Amino acid sequence: MSEPSPSSVPAHVAIIMDGNGRWAKQRGLPRLEGHRRGVEAVRTATYAARDLGVKMLTLYAFSVENWQRPPDEVGALMGLLELYLKRELATFVRDRVRLLTIGRTEDLPAGVQKHLRATIEETKQFTDYTLVLALNYGSRSEVVDAARAYAAAVAAGQEKLNDRSWATFNRYLSTATLPDPDLVIRTSGEKRVSNFLLLQAAYAEFVFTPVLWPDFTKADLAAALAEYAGRERRFGLTSEQLRPAPAAGIT
């Protein structure tokens, strides 16, 4: 399989990182060990994506539904997140990685919020490559929040009720300043979106891989990008519209 040409590299890749628990179970280890190894896979993917020409990587790290897991697991995940952020700040600054978040981060533990704020602030000047962490994220709560903010703006006279454009509504989503994902990858063999970027992925390509997240390597990412490169994104048009046949007489 040939390497994708630069133009066929997705600018924005989003990953539903799944399978930490199963990875641990297969080895007779506690689920937490799977999450620890999952953090290593996050580090690998962050740099692999950039090496492969991706400009933005969004990682689904914690969903609004994940709060319903056993309290011990939720606590351990928050602890790992805080540790990860604490350790990564210097690396992000050194490697010029901009950090952003989507989701209701105001409900995360104070320690996590503190590190998030610091890292976002210290990396805001970097423009070449962005890592977006989806934390306490869920598309439905995002839409509810956006609808409330939009309604408030209409009530305040800042928006018009009869403005039916997507571009206007989009400004109220937590992804307002981000491009839509071109490619969504889900690991662990599950073939569902689990409340992730439902609106933003309207025209994304999807790649599902059986690889469990802790085992996900640069080669797995490259394989997903190669699959993407072979797809034709039509955005509602016909193939012929996108690739007109050469005019008669021209050889």
Ligand code: IPE
């Ligand atoms: C993904 O792995 C990590 C999070 C959702 C936080 P899981 O913990 O969902 O792993 P499985 O699905 O149980 O294998």
Ligand code: IPE
């Ligand atoms: C999706 O994984 C959420 C994240 C990767 C953060 P889950 O493991 O929570 O999803 P379901 O429960 O299998 O749909």
Ligand code: MG
């Ligand atoms: Mg899972």
